[in-house]
Amino acid sequence: MIQLKNVSFSFDKPLFQQLNLTFSAKRIYGIVGADGSGKSTFLRLLIGIYRPTEGKIERSDQLLYGFVSENMGLYEEMNVMENLLFFGQLYGLSKEESRKRSEELLAWVKLEPFATRPAGKLSGGMKRKLAVIRAIVHQPHCLILDEPTYGVDPVARQEIWALIKKIHQQGTTILVSTQYLNEIAYCDEVLFFHQGKLLTKAPPAELMEQFPYRVLSLSEEKRLQLKDLKQLRQMEGVLDAYFRGTELILLCEDPQAVKRAYEKERTDLQASDWIEIEPSYEEIFVSLMKRGGGNLGD
Amino acid sequence: MIELDSLAKRFGSFWAVDHVSLSVGKGEIYGLLGANGAGKTTLIRMICGVLTPTAGKGQVLGLDLRREQLKIRQQIGYMSQKFSLYRDLTVEENLLFYARIYGVDRPKERIASLIDQFSLHQVKKQLVSALGTGVRQRVAFGCALVHQPALLILDEATSGADLFTRRLFWEHLYQLAEKGTTILVTTHYMDEAERCHRIALLNRGKLIAEGKVSELKKGVQKENREKSSLEDVFFYYMNKKREA
Structure with a gap:
């Protein structure tokens, strides 16, 4: 048409x-x-x-x-x-x-x-x-x-x-x-x-279907702070991390690797504190943008 | 920080806020979600001490909603969609003006720190009328925080802002909450409501549901046997009320 x-x-x-x-x-x-x-x-x-x-x-x-x-x-x-x-x-x-x-x-x-x-x-x-x-x-x-x-x-x-x-x-x-x-x-x-x-x-x-990353949510009992969030963002294989209410949402390539690496920083966190969730359109958009060489404006 | 007990406001025969009880703790980000006419603004105006309730009682920052309205007004920070900035003053002058109104100690130092915090260096000598919406929003945010209020009220403060501006804005909010500021947000955007620690759904003046977003979603999921978005939750409670 x-x-x-x-x-x-x-x-x-x-x-x-x-x-x-x-x-x-x-x-x-x-x-x-x-x-x-x-x-x-x-x-x-x-x-x-x-x-x-x-x-x-x-x-x-x-x-x-x-x-x-x-x-x-x-x-x-x-x-x-x-x-x-x-x-x-x-x-x-x-x-x-x-x-x-x-x-x-x-x-x-x-x-x-x-x-x-x-x-x-x-x-x-x-x-x-x-x-x-x-x-x-x-x-x-x-x-x-x-x-x-x-x-x-x-x-x-x-x-x-x-x-x-x-x-x-x-x-x-x-x-x-x-x-x-x-x-x-x-x-x-x-x-x-x-x-x-x-x-x-x-x-x-x-x-x-084609979303190449995995999305993790950290249980809300383990409240992390903004400085933890910034630290997580710096980690290899982490595309994005942000707070959504009482949850922490993390976008990464390999959940196991991130969990293992972060356990060294925060010994109080266990693998079971993280659950994998389905991506929302926001995560899809963010991933497309980062791959497209764009930035988030920050 | 906020304790409302059956708070109500009537205009003529219309109950704009119909006996609402809720409580918001220190460092919490609490969202009020509702359609136009649900009573969000009337409720906010009572909490700010600019509108006297018809019935019920409440405390804000330990102050009585009826008897200590002036003190409440002096101690809270407020930002609305309209921003209330002086367009023919510069960024710095606006901040200084609000600092003086609120009687801030050492105002120059305070506004220097706000200019830092909100990356306003490059525009501090510019008139507000010359700025884009995003920058103006940061200035308004600075003005609302100039007296370091223990309670910050955001009345649809980010409507019209795009996704990325909102993301940055929310990082500031989480930072403030971490340091103990209590934040009350009204919005009609689901993605914004999802970022609150707890939300209340308002419909026709009544509080029809309250809780963490994840809990509200789980509750509705049980009934509908389907994955529910916050939008589904919103309409579930609205329709349920209508049927009852």
Whole structure:
């Protein structure tokens, strides 16, 4: 559906280099990375707001997009229905079609009672939902959402994802960027960006399977201190160590070697104090970043 | 450090905080997790001594929530999402201003140490308005700590910060906690809540679950017979409450 062929892009500095990527129809793609990692630029490149410095982007014929930017761009003085109708007509729907479609979409997100409320007076979560349905009044093949869950509470976040899945079920391809790593689980494929580089593009399950490290958690009774943590980070074969509440999480290549080496430092620790746990997406991201030559910003 | 006994706040006929009891010990990082309107901010405002409870009682740092509000305000550190920095003052001036407000002994020495701790050397002479969000956050953090408070309250202080900024920020928090500072955090991010030593889930003003994240997860796992994320835990308790 969308194909990037040897695409490079520079802004103030070179961002993406020699990207060869394919986006297929009817999948959900998650675009993940911190602020300034290049997520938004990448999305803008895909929909043609920016043009590649080199290479080309091929799109299937008559591909219709819907796009919601991070700040949504709602007309705050217009009411909810007017926002939808206005977009419907921009996209060339007749007044009648436009109204019918708007009513249908309002029902999807249960915003009918707010149809006459100015968009500016909606809650943060409602605004996000309105922005998303407004981008699909013309039934696009591909919907691109730039951080649709940014800054909203957990309940609204869940509702927005329910809406995204519903749109996907109607046969729409979704590209969605996020900073929240747990949202990766909802995607068919994930693209990790860091400091303007694409680190990987793969299905989440594949990332889990191919994760080359082991994750250990130290039992919470053996409270370690920050100085221990820093010492652990310096050890050979340790990729990362950090506190998560009362747990200490350690990323390493060889758990046995680390345990043996650390026992010499802390004689009160036994092998059984460590348990091996499954990696979370945070650990996967950290490992990809370190291998990609990036740093954590510290 | 914080002891709340059936604390409540009513606005008209609406109980924003509906008889909440909890206790937070010295050096503990305690998280309040809830959706918008769950009562987090109202609860925090009572703990800070800026809002008088309708019912119930409580102590903060051994001071009474009703009778000693001013003393409480002087002794805690507070940082919100909005940062409350003076944009047309420099970094150093902001720190000095807060040091004077709180009556810090030898303010110059104190702020020099904060500038060190938060790597603010290069920007100390710059106006706050010229700084990026990440740096501004470190300055606000410094201001909240200028009087070395025994209790630090962070009201969605890191929302909007990205994963890596949050990671660094949390290392500072663990360090403070190790030295005995008690920290109360409100958040609606699961990854942040997971970093607290203990959390409370709030819904419609009520405390609906409390404990270590690992224990809460285990509890829900038993019921659902599936591996549970903190998000699953959150919705499990929210829905359970609705059914009851």
